[in-house]
Amino acid sequence: MIETVKKLLKILPQNDRGKLLILFLMMLVGSILEVFGIGMVPVFVSVIQDPDRLFEVRKLAFIWDLTGISDSRDLLVYGSVALVTIFLLKNAYMVFLYYIESKYIYKRFGIIASNLFDAYMNAPYTFHLRRNTAELIRNVTNESREIAYNVLRPILLMGMEIIMIISIFGLLLYVEPTITIIALVLLGGVGGVFLRLIKKRMRYHGKRALKERGRIIQIVNEGLGGFKDATVLNRQDWFIQRIQKTIHPLVKALTFRNITDKAVKPGIETIAISGMVLIAVLLLWQGRTVSAIIPVLSLFGAATIRLMPALRNFISQYNQLRYNSYAVNPVYDDLHELGFKEIKSAKSLNVNKADKLKLKRRIDLKNIYYKYPNSVDEVLKDVSITIQKGEAIGFIGPSGAGKTTIIDLILGLLEPTKGEILIDGVNVKDNKESWQSNIGYIPQFIYLADTSIKQNIAFGLPDDQINEDWLWEAVKAAQIEDMVKRLPNGLNTMVGEQGTQLSGGQRQRVGIARALYHKPQVLIMDEATSALDNYTEKFVLEAIESLRGKRTILTIAHRITTVQNCDMIYLIKEGQILNRGNYEELINSSEEFRRMNLLES
Ligand SMILES: Nc1ncnc2c1ncn2[C@@H]1O[C@H](COP(=O)(O)OP(=O)(O)O)[C@@H](O)[C@H]1O
Ligand SMILES: [Mg+2]
DSSP: OHHHHHHHHHHSOTTHHHHHHHHHHHHHHHHHHHHHHHHHHHHHHHHHHOHHHHHHOGGGHHHHHHHOOOSHHHHHHHHHHHHHHHHHHHHHHHHHHHHHHHHHHHHHHHHHHHHHHHHHHTSOHHHHHSSOHHHHHHIIIIIHHIIIIIIIHHHHHHHHHHHHHHHHHHHHHHHOHHHHHHHHHHHHHHHHHHHHHHHHHHHHHHHHHHHHHHHHHHHHHHHHHTHHHHHHHTOHHHHHHHHHHHHHHHHHHHHHHHHHHHHHHHHHHHHHHHHHHHHHHHHHHTTOOHHHHHHHHHHHHHHHHHHHHHHHHHHHHHHHHHHHGGGHHHHHHHHHHHOOOOOOTTOOOOSOOSOOOOOSSEEEEEEEEEOOTTOSSOSEEEEEEEEETTOEEEEEOOTTSSHHHHHHHHTTSSOOSEEEEEETTEEGGGOHHHHHTTEEEEOSSOOOOSSBHHHHHTTTOOGGGOOHHHHHHHHHHTTOHHHHHHSTTGGGOBOOGGGTTSOHHHHHHHHHHHHHHTOOSEEEEESTTTTSOHHHHHHHHHHHHTTBTTBEEEEEOSSHHHHTTOSEEEEEETTEEEEEEOHHHHHHHOHHHHHHHHHHO
């Protein structure tokens, strides 16, 4: 519990401690008002019972002088008005307090979710390599809300209720010590036993539910993502079964959670009614007159009316906290790993974070070694490459040779375990963003968002920041101008989820246009045309060929024809450079290359 609170305080914005204090003080005022309201009830009852007695009280004489109230009828009227006014003011304040509290809570949800998403979006590539997206989605969409609404709120409410409960019992103890102590022992005993009984299971179910929430997203992703395969293979049942198996413990957890919550009210009600009866009996037993008992009973009655929900809320919130405290862990762990930096709420869009790191002469890879964080062996061993500005470079080799790893290193997504990558002598490591903003990257599968062609080309830019001239330059260079012009909606045509409205060749060329939009000096293609048929590939390659000389082009392919025209081809095998040279040179010098060439023709 203390652990949870500590982590929570780390997750919340740092200036929140002050805000929490203010909120707490407001709650304190609220509970004082509540107690005052309850205290008013027996006073009012005595007034109705015996108005004349009040006129005899010396200390109150000034009130009657001041207001001119002199008979019992006036007293009743004014007393009623005063009582109603006091309750009205008190409750107006309470509504205001609830508003402030809700606003605070839900704002925290927004802050935690955005901070977490910010952290994920700025995380190192290796972080995403080892994490399942389903979990990250769950943390941003679900767990941040759980933390705000079902961890932070219960703690605040419990604080408020406990102040309220103590204040009310304080008042009761002051007025009727003996009876209050008996009631206290009774309530405390029963409540304590109840909480002890369910504590362990509450934690168990909470932990379980957290895990299954992540798994559900994962299974739905896998099932829907592999929909075509699942249908053709008739394997839908396997996914459905997995969902059912995952949902089952969640259903059990939710049922348990709900019944323990619902059972609190009848439980407390039973205790309260028995308590009232017991108090009445005790009072009579003490030999008090009925007229003396009535104000006392009304005090206890009014107190019970307020205590019942307070106790119920306290127990509910306590259970809520136990059940949901696990939501804090994944969010805390990720923010802890990625850094607890806070984003400003109205951060202006920062598109060009860094000036481009200009390529003047050459790119050097110097004795690069690379090992993935979770792998045993080195994937790249002593790779040295020099690329002159304006050259077209090809990388070929069997799958798993390490080609993508080389590219991800050049892209600055990965950092070499040993060796360095220099741009005109400047280390990429220290200039990642400015280097990346000078690269156009085209992967094998272009990720297309379900928006227009235009927004997919100027990926991640708001409409009003899209430069139309740049857009059309990119469209022309990628050779999709004709296609776009033939579409009734032109660049505003929607591409469909994952670009299902476009053909494979069109998708790749939209990808090329995206890479070219921001006018990079370096163009990197990782199997960018591998999924295309030879005929379509030829068109896409033509688009790239037209950029020769103007840009430095790095192409990865597994077909020699794709890289045939390159100035320099590197043959990669088992993490090392086996041979290098242009097409003719390799044909003459490399046995392996000749074999690959023969297989293709
Ligand atoms: N995220 C990863 N974690 C561990 N090993 C990886 C990871 N990605 C790739 N590898 C391994 O690194 C080697 C090179 O992979 P890769 O660079 O993708 O090859 P290529 O692009 O030439 O097909 C392979 O043996 C592969 O299994
Ligand atoms: Mg690859």
